[in-house]
Amino acid sequence: MTKATDIVGAADHGHDEHHEHHIPKGITRWLFTTNHKDIGTLYLWFAFIMFLVGGAMAMVIRAELFQPGLQIVDPNFFNQMTTVHGLIMVFGAVMPAFTGLANWLVPMMIGAPDMALPRMNNWSFWILPFAFLILLSSLFMEGGGPAFGWTFYAPLSTTYSSDSTGLFVFSVHIMGISSIMGAINVIVTIFNMRAPGMTWMKMPLFVWTWLITAFLLIAVMPVLAGAVTMVLTDKFFGTSFFDAAGGGDPVMFQHIFWFFGHPEVYIMILPAFGIISQIIPTFSRKKLFGYASMVYATASIALLSFIVWAHHMFTTGMPVFAEMFFMFATMLISVPTGVKVFNWVATMWRGSMSFEVPMLFAIAFIVLFTIGGLSGLMLAITPVDFQYHDTYFVVAHFHYVLVTGAVFSIMAAVYYWLPKWTGRMFDTGLAKWHFWCSLVSVNVLFFPMHFVGLAGMPRRIPDYSLQFADFNKWISIGGFAFGLSQLIFLVVVIKACRKQGEKVSDQVWEGADGLEWEIPSPAPYHTFETPPVVK
Amino acid sequence: MKRLTSSVTVVLAMLATSIFSSAFAVQTTEDGGALNLRRGVTDISGQVYDLHMLMFSICVVIAVVVFGAMFISMYLHRKSRGAKPANFHENVKVEIAWTVVPFLILIFMAVPAAKTLIAMEDTTQPDLTVQVTGSQWKWHYKYMDSDVEYYSLLATQQEQIANKFSKGENYLLEVDRPLVIPTGKKVRFLITSDDVIHSWWVPDFAVKKDANPGFINEAWTKVNEPGVYRGQCAELCGKDHGFMPIVVIAKEPAEYDAWMAEQEDIQRRAKEEEQRLLAMNMSMEEMMREGERVYNATCAACHMPSGEGLPGVFPALKGSPMVLQDINAHIDIVYNGKAGTAMQAFGKMLSLKDIAAVVTYERNAWGNNTGDLVQPKDVNAVATGN
Numbered sequence: 001m002t003k004a005t006d007i008v009g010a011a012d013h014g015h016d017e018h019h020e021h022h023i024p025k026g027i028t029r030w031l032f033t034t035n036h037k038d039i040g041t042l043y044l045w046f047a048f049i050m051f052l053v054g055g056a057m058a059m060v061i062r063a064e065l066f067q068p069g070l071q072i073v074d075p076n077f078f079n080q081m082t083t084v085h086g087l088i089m090v091f092g093a094v095m096p097a098f099t100g101l102a103n104w105l106v107p108m109m110i111g112a113p114d115m116a117l118p119r120m121n122n123w124s125f126w127i128l129p130f131a132f133l134i135l136l137s138s139l140f141m142e143g144g145g146p147a148f149g150w151t152f153y154a155p156l157s158t159t160y161s162s163d164s165t166g167l168f169v170f171s172v173h174i175m176g177i178s179s180i181m182g183a184i185n186v187i188v189t190i191f192n193m194r195a196p197g198m199t200w201m202k203m204p205l206f207v208w209t210w211l212i213t214a215f216l217l218i219a220v221m222p223v224l225a226g227a228v229t230m231v232l233t234d235k236f237f238g239t240s241f242f243d244a245a246g247g248g249d250p251v252m253f254q255h256i257f258w259f260f261g262h263p264e265v266y267i268m269i270l271p272a273f274g275i276i277s278q279i280i281p282t283f284s285r286k287k288l289f290g291y292a293s294m295v296y297a298t299a300s301i302a303l304l305s306f307i308v309w310a311h312h313m314f315t316t317g318m319p320v321f322a323e324m325f326f327m328f329a330t331m332l333i334s335v336p337t338g339v340k341v342f343n344w345v346a347t348m349w350r351g352s353m354s355f356e357v358p359m360l361f362a363i364a365f366i367v368l369f370t371i372g373g374l375s376g377l378m379l380a381i382t383p384v385d386f387q388y389h390d391t392y393f394v395v396a397h398f399h400y401v402l403v404t405g406a407v408f409s410i411m412a413a414v415y416y417w418l419p420k421w422t423g424r425m426f427d428t429g430l431a432k433w434h435f436w437c438s439l440v441s442v443n444v445l446f447f448p449m450h451f452v453g454l455a456g457m458p459r460r461i462p463d464y465s466l467q468f469a470d471f472n473k474w475i476s477i478g479g480f481a482f483g484l485s486q487l488i489f490l491v492v493v494i495k496a497c498r499k500q501g502e503k504v505s506d507q508v509w510e511g512a513d514g515l516e517w518e519i520p521s522p523a524p525y526h527t528f529e530t531p532p533v534v535k
Numbered sequence: 536m537k538r539l540t541s542s543v544t545v546v547l548a549m550l551a552t553s554i555f556s557s558a559f560a561v562q563t564t565e566d567g568g569a570l571n572l573r574r575g576v577t578d579i580s581g582q583v584y585d586l587h588m589l590m591f592s593i594c595v596v597i598a599v600v601v602f603g604a605m606f607i608s609m610y611l612h613r614k615s616r617g618a619k620p621a622n623f624h625e626n627v628k629v630e631i632a633w634t635v636v637p638f639l640i641l642i643f644m645a646v647p648a649a650k651t652l653i654a655m656e657d658t659t660q661p662d663l664t665v666q667v668t669g670s671q672w673k674w675h676y677k678y679m680d681s682d683v684e685y686y687s688l689l690a691t692q693q694e695q696i697a698n699k700f701s702k703g704e705n706y707l708l709e710v711d712r713p714l715v716i717p718t719g720k721k722v723r724f725l726i727t728s729d730d731v732i733h734s735w736w737v738p739d740f741a742v743k744k745d746a747n748p749g750f751i752n753e754a755w756t757k758v759n760e761p762g763v764y765r766g767q768c769a770e771l772c773g774k775d776h777g778f779m780p781i782v783v784i785a786k787e788p789a790e791y792d793a794w795m796a797e798q799e800d801i802q803r804r805a806k807e808e809e810q811r812l813l814a815m816n817m818s819m820e821e822m823m824r825e826g827e828r829v830y831n832a833t834c835a836a837c838h839m840p841s842g843e844g845l846p847g848v849f850p851a852l853k854g855s856p857m858v859l860q861d862i863n864a865h866i867d868i869v870y871n872g873k874a875g876t877a878m879q880a881f882g883k884m885l886s887l888k889d890i891a892a893v894v895t896y897e898r899n900a901w902g903n904n905t906g907d908l909v910q911p912k913d914v915n916a917v918a919t920g921n
Contacts (some may be wrong), residue, residue: 021777045747062746067700068706068707069695069696069697069702070696070697070698071698075774075775075776075777075778076774076848077844078714079771079773079774079776114756141847142846142847143845143846143847143848144847144848147773147774148773149771153731153732153770153771155730155731155732155748156731156732156771156772156773158771159730159875159876159877160671160730160731160877162847162848163847164847243749244747244748244749244750245749247687249749249750250732250747250748250749250750251745251747251750282910284612284620285614285620286620286621286622286624287622287624288624289623289624289625290624290625290630291625292625292626293625293630315734315743315744315745315770316745316747316752316768317745317747317750317752317753318742320652320653320656323652323656324649327645327648327649327652330643331641331644332641334637334641335634335638337635337640338633338637339630340632341601342601345601345604345605345608346609346629347624348605348609348612348614349604349608349621350608350612350618350620350621350623351608351612351618351620351621352612352613352618352619352620353608353609353612353613353614353618354613354614354615354616363605363609365607367602367605370598370601370602371598374594374597374598375594377590377594378587378590378591380585381590381644381648382648382652383582383583383586383648383651383655383741384572384586384590384648385653386575386583386655386741386742386743387572387583387587387738387741387743389743389769390734390736390743390769390770391769403668431675451569451570451571453574454570454571454572455570455571456573456738456766456767457573458736458767458768458769458776458777459771459777460771460777461767461776461777462777463696463707463777463778464705464707464777465705465706465708466702466704467569469571471569492607
């Protein structure tokens with residue numbers, strides 16, 4: 001008994017020595033850190049760098065498509081650009097950005113001192129840069145990098161791919177391990193480390209959506225790992241999972257891939273729903289409408305995401321009843337998604353709104369994400385999907401939900417919590433420039449893609465017939481403008497990190513509500529070492 | 536005041552986005568060619584177009600209602616206008632309503648969609664069957680009811696793609712030998728592939744079906760009006776995915792029958808010619824000229840016009856032992872292909888003379904000066920195993 005007390009005492013003592021002024025300095029701070037805020041920062045910077053790298057590849061694509069004919073790159077390199085752009089944006093930009101936000105915010109929102117598994121947290125971040133170094137280095141190998149689309153359909157990715165496919169497979173494995181570890185950490189933290197009184201139905205929606213996302217990650221990342229492993233053995237070790245000549249089936253690859261791929265889509269949008277559900281009430285100065293229905297809607301979307309995968313495969317030649325099943329199941333998803341949008345609008349209704357930068361991004365999210373959602377509903381209708389499938393209409397659809405959806409929500413989140421992280425208000429004038437430039441250019445970029453898609457332009461082509469020339473010019477101009485606009489974002493964030501700007505209060509925003517707004521700004525290195533009591 | 540102007544700007548800009556979307560709606564009512572889906576030339580494609588417009592209109596109405604409510608709220612319930620926040624945060628009746636009403640709308644959409652889908656997938660009782668085979672990067676058509684079969688390749692000149700010549704009207708949408716089908720007949724397509732997955736898509740027929748290697752998919756069409764209809768491969772299939780268009784000519788049944796008789800005749804005479812050539816010896820000059828033509832049309836996509844290939848993807852022929860050494864091994868790989876690689880069996884695509892010419896060309900071009908001259912009978916010997 002005395003011994004136990006001693007240990008507790010010793011721990012207390014050791015803790016005193018590591019007080020807030022004693023933050024490790026230099027590169028080792030970042031390499032060895034187990035602090036959720038440091039790791040969150042690492043994830044967010046990594047995601048931003050990857051966003052710029054993936055964006056640079058999109059600029060190459062748009063430059064080649066600026067006018068008909070081949071001008072800048074050869075078709076093989078063009079295919080590598082579309083492939084690596086997709087992989088980097090999905091696995092390198094959007095997913096790490098959400099994990100970074102979860103690291104920063106989940107402990108602060110539930111009143112926990114840190115993530116439950118801090119060393120694993122360090123590990124799950126630090127393997128990521130290696131994954132992307134491997135992926136990017138494959139571009140410089142003989143034969144070039146992956147050129148089979150981010151969906152790597154067999155047999156294009158097996159028999160007909162370059163030898164660097166092995167590197168691609170290895171990097172996807174590392175990304176998957178990183179995601180699974182991150183997800184385990186989120187789940188264990190939320191289950192075990194909530195402050196007294198923080199019951200399930202009191203958790204902020206960002207925490208709820210991330211909890212559900214983490215379960216999706218654990219369910220489907222192993223499926224992706226299985227798919228890439230089968231590609232690896234088909235290509236290098238003579239198996240025939242996806243080769244009809246050996247008894248396999250190339251369409252089976254697509255079933256496995258999309259069984260991962262569709263929940264993956266929701267992995268990239270559910271945390272965004274959480275962010276928007278935090279921001280809209282703050283700047284409407286009114287409680288979120290329909291909290292419980294938001295939670296249930298999120299859970300239903302997650303469950304439905306497991307039974308809709310084949311809507312990506314309507315043209316592969318399925319039995320007509322399978323096509324109908326997947327059509328109806330897909331249409332059903334619009335019900336809980338609609339509930340969310342209605343709830344946000346009802347939260348704004350008869351509120352007392354102001355339009356600070358996070359709110360601007362949140363409102364743009366609702367409008368533009370809904371446009372993407374509605375085109376998604378159109379895509380669900382199988383007979384019409386036969387016309388839309390693999391055209392720019394699909395490209396427009398998923399960029400509306402992923403760029404003006406997921407990416408805009410991440411930007412909204414950064415602007416919303418940045419003052420809490422740095423203790424200073426960012427340059428709001430510059431941030432508004434960032435918003436308006438992004439809003440206009442992103443629509444010039446993606447809206448005309450609906451038209452060229454309906455008019456019949458297939459996706460993933462380096463050259464096109466003359467009827468599409470005018471629109472593609474505008475799309476490219478929008479693309480360059482959107483790319484450049486993100487440099488404004490970079491400047492705003494760097495200025496804020498350099499502690500420029502006015503000091504902010506603990507609450508930061510007038511209507512903000514939640515545990516993270518009760519701690520000092522900037523958030524101290526260690527928070528909630530003694531748990532708060534939630535009333 | 537500044538607050539007010541800024542929030543008015545917000546509302547205006549958001550409205551601009553919706554107007555942008557409704558501009559699209561206006562365009563579509565005029566059936567405005569380059570902006571919207573085509574109505575197409577079959578009953579099915581017409582139904583698909585109507586479904587598309589129905590879905591689109593419903594989506595526009597939903598968007599107008601939801602965004603409308605939002606913009607009104609953004610205008611009226613602003614802090615700068617002195618709005619005080621209300622206290623409500625749930626309402627069971629409203630929440631049930633906006634779960635049930637969308638569900639009913641979905642049922643309204645699902646019924647016509649299912650009907651059209653069932654009609655589209657009914658490939659029974661065709662008048663005519665054509666096998667469509669995709670391969671990197673061309674289509675092969677085989678009329679199952681006769682002996683006629685041929686490849687269909689991109690006809691746009693490389694110089695147009697490289698911006699050396701000005702681009703023609705049907706740039707990238709023209710082929711050397713289009714598929715020809717009769718109007719008013721139910722034509723069934725059996726779609727498959729020799730290598731990777733391709734997708735055979737003709738927008739005017741609302742037919743898009745993947746060509747999966749080792750499996751056969753079915754689709755059908757019944758074209759109402761004679762004409763030329765153009766499409767493209769819709770599934771990423773490697774380097775030249777953007778360069779394998781589809782052209783279908785629909786002819787009146789009588790014209791179609793005449794065309795078919797002519798094709799059968801041409802195909803028969805080609806076979807006779809092949810036999811005659813077996814006994815002949817061609818000159819080096821002629822074989823090099825023919826060989827260069829065949830090479831640029833068939834081989835250059837992978838092995839490149841310079842014969843240098845793409846390192847790590849497609850092997851070089853310039854200075855390659857395969858090309859410089861054993862002639863029969865060289866003929867064999869061209870004729871039978873190489874399993875497990877992108878090298879196809881060209882025996883069924885090219886004539887004996889074409890293969891002889893292209894092998895001769897490869898053995899003498901780009902400094903591969905072997906001096907070897909290959910004759911059709913040499914190819915025939917390899918092909919028949921003698």
